[in-house]
Structure formats: C-alpha cells, structure tokens
Amino acid sequence: MKIDLVLNGREVTWDIAPGQTLLAALRDHQVYSAKRGCETGDCGSCTVLCDDQPVNTCMVPAAAVHGRRLTTLEGLLGDELMVTLQREMVERGGIQCGYCTPGMLISFYALLKENGRPSNEEIRESLTGNLCRCTGYVKPVEAVLAVVKERDQTGGQAE
16 A cells, blocks of 8 residues: 655655554654554654654554654754754753653654743653653653753744
8 A cells, every 4th residue: 555645854655554553664664763662652662743743653553644744853853943852851861771762852842842831740741651761751851941941041042
C-alpha cells in the first residue's frame, strides 16, 4: 500500500505493509530518533509530531498518516527552539542514558510552540506518557523553565 505524507518538510511516498505501525514505517525509511520502547503507548520514547501534535508512533497505524505532516527530531535539527531545549537539557543534567530524550524533547517542543510561557504544572503535564528511569523529571522540567526564562530575557528569540 502506498501513502503520501510530508516528512520533515519533504513530500514523500512510502510503500507500507498492511497493519504496519508508524514506528515500523519510520524505521523502514531510516528515521531512528523515534525509539522502540514499550510498543504499548506507555513510554513515549517513540514520540513524533503529527500535524504539530505529539503522537506515540507505536500506536498509530502507518496508513493513518496518509496526507499528514510528520516532524521527527531529525526534522528539528538546527531549529532554534530545539537547539535551546537540547542545550538546556544537557547543561542541567536532564539526560542520562538518552533513550527517553527524543520523546521528551518532542513533547517539550510542542508545548513551547503552543504555549510560550507554560507553568511548572503545564510542563509536567506535557510529560504525561514519557517515562524516564534514569534522570527522572525534575531536571528536564528545570531545563524547560530555563528555556522559558531565556526566551523572556531575549524577547522570545529562542523559537
């Protein structure tokens, strides 16, 4: 079955198998930032943006993204907001093994694009469905708060 979509700003046509998950299709097309974790939609390590909304690719049939716009971490490389998020996550110790990091970054990115000044509670809520067994959640939340503070100080230029 063929599907058409926009992947990281580029129109593509994929040949997918019936019942194939989006995660499997991404891997078949050399997109690796979405990590294979629980495969039940619980860990968030496979999170990407579908039409600017975070989705767990292990739970989405690949056929469901026909005509949609997908953005993966690869597609956000060099994006000023993503670069700032990555820097703050590293500087504040918000990563350790890194397995959950792509999903967290995608979730944080979506939050900050929608709400430039999220509260601590809103940041924590954006992590619902992102499991981290190494770092936990305090340092990643602090990293997002630092991004918000930096954006306030620079007039919102880190976006």
